[in-house]
Amino acid sequence: xxxxxxxxxxxxxxxxxxxxxxxxxxxxxxxxxxxxxxxxxxxxxxxxxxxxxxxxxxxxxxxxxxxxxxxxxxxxxxxxxxxxxxxxxxxxxxxxxxxxxxxxxxxxxxxxx
Amino acid sequence: xxxxxxxxxxxxxxxxxxxxxxxxxxxxxxxxxxxxxxxxxxxxxxxxxxxxxxxxxxxxxxxxxxxxxxxxxxxxxxxxxxxxxxxxxxxxxxxxxxxxxxxxxxxxxxxxxxx
Numbered sequence: 001x002x003x004x005x006x007x008x009x010x011x012x013x014x015x016x017x018x019x020x021x022x023x024x025x026x027x028x029x030x031x032x033x034x035x036x037x038x039x040x041x042x043x044x045x046x047x048x049x050x051x052x053x054x055x056x057x058x059x060x061x062x063x064x065x066x067x068x069x070x071x072x073x074x075x076x077x078x079x080x081x082x083x084x085x086x087x088x089x090x091x092x093x094x095x096x097x098x099x100x101x102x103x104x105x106x107x108x109x110x111x112x113x
Numbered sequence: 114x115x116x117x118x119x120x121x122x123x124x125x126x127x128x129x130x131x132x133x134x135x136x137x138x139x140x141x142x143x144x145x146x147x148x149x150x151x152x153x154x155x156x157x158x159x160x161x162x163x164x165x166x167x168x169x170x171x172x173x174x175x176x177x178x179x180x181x182x183x184x185x186x187x188x189x190x191x192x193x194x195x196x197x198x199x200x201x202x203x204x205x206x207x208x209x210x211x212x213x214x215x216x217x218x219x220x221x222x223x224x225x226x227x228x
Contacts, residue, residue, distance in 0.1 A: 031214045042117075042204055042218040043158075050214060058215065088156060094214055101148065102216060104158035 002027045004105035006091050011110045013085075021076045021108050023091035032074035033092040033102065036060060043090060049074055078110065085112045116140065117205050117219035125225050126195045133180070134190040134222045136205030142166075146208040147188040148216065149179065153201040161203075164188055192224075200226045 004025045013019045025032065031050045035043040045058030049068040063082025068074050074093075078085045088109050092102040118137045126132040138147065149161040164172045164179045172179040180189040192199055202223050206216040 033215065035218075040221075042220045043206075043216075044218075045215055048215050090156075090158060092158070101160050101163060102158075103160070104150075107156045109156075 004091060004093055004103060006089075006105040006108050009106065009108060011108055013110070013112050015112055016080045017112075018077055018079050019085075019110065019112075021078065021089055021091075021110070023074045023076065023105060024072055025074075025091075025093045025103075025105075026072060027093055027095075027103060028071070029093035029095050029103070030071070031094045032068065033094075034058075034064070034066065034074070034076045035090045035092065037088040037090060037107075046076065046089075078112075085110060115219075116209075116217040117207055119205055119219035119222050121222045122220075123223040123225070125227055126192075126199075128197060128226055128228050129194055131191060131193045132195055132224060134192070134203050134205075134224070136188045136190065136219060138186050138188060138205075138207050140186075140207065140209050142209045144210060147179070147181070148206040148208070149177070149188075149190045150204045150206060151199075151201045152204065152221070158204070162190065195224075195226045197226050197228060200224060 007022045033048040034046040037043050044060050047066045049055035065077045090107045091105040094102045145166045147164045151159045162174045162177045164181045176193045178191045202221045204221045205219045
């Protein structure tokens with residue numbers, strides 16, 4: 001089945017450690033995105049990529065890094081520089097043409113203590 | 114400034130009744146798109162409906178319809194014949210311009226359907 005996978009669903013880390021969240025899609029989509037969601041709030045864009053080997057900062061990129069070496073994969077690294085990393089992280093993808101509807105993965109809930 | 118405003122943090126609706134979720138947006142672009150997503154307690158975002166700025170007809174998808182009032186910059190979602198499974202958080206989002214793919218999301222509205 002086509003879709004977006006994110007692993008793991010729950011992730012626990014100690015403060016000061018970098019952690020990488022996985023996002024893979026088999027929809028043959030050009031564009032991919034990372035969002036952060038805090039409790040009771042909307043989604044905020046961290047980074048996005050419209051094509052392989054290219055990506056742009058979103059609204060809250062500080063303390064995060066990404067890579068886009070393959071069309072299918074867009075991993076997000078939460079670095080120790082991110083002051084409040086505990087959140088729900090959602091990955092999405094879209095065709096980049098037409099109406100640009102974004103398809104979302106199931107999310108990763110990161111807890112840093 | 115907020116690009117998407119959802120003023121209703123939470124709403125209750127009786128099963129089988131209709132409910133309207135408010136969304137207003139702010140953009141100076143002539144070309145833009147408006148989306149509604151549903152987020153159940155599992156966390157995954159589910160696309161519901163889309164309205165383009167040049168679309169003259171209001172979008173409909175099954176029990177979902179979008180009341181698009183361009184002059185007022187509003188894009189309200191109407192859910193007809195509510196079901197218990199409609200209980201979730203609902204987000205309005207906007208894509209600005211015709212070449213940019215990213216979305217701006219509102220804060221969301223929680224809908225609880227009562228039996």
